[in-house]
Amino acid sequence: MKEYIHVNVRWRMHGLAVAYVSEHREIINQYAAQGYRFVTAIPTEMKINGCVRKMDLIFEKEVV
Template identity: 40%
Template sequence: MYEYKYVDLLSEGVSASRFEEHRAIIDKYAAQGWRYVGYLPTKISMGGVLCNIDLIFERKAEERD
């Protein structure tokens, strides 16, 4: 079984989305044993620009008896 963590990331800029801190966040969670598995758009502007995304991480869950 796996556990998942979702990290909300806001875009920078107005006319085009830019996600500045994604690499640092991925490195931070990788150092904690999480594996980056993808992203999910959580807010898209009327013009189709990504405003928010969730970075998705997973790791094996500790087995409980």
């Protein structure tokens, strides 16, 4: 059986035209150190023009 964790990450605006996210790498490394495997990122909030504002990072771990 597998356990799944969803971690929400928000994009931050930098100026008028650029958005960035930086903590995703740290989050992935933290969960990997706990035995989780990064599966995917799912957009959870988008602007009307299609730009992603929030996403869930999905991790899985085998549970005995």
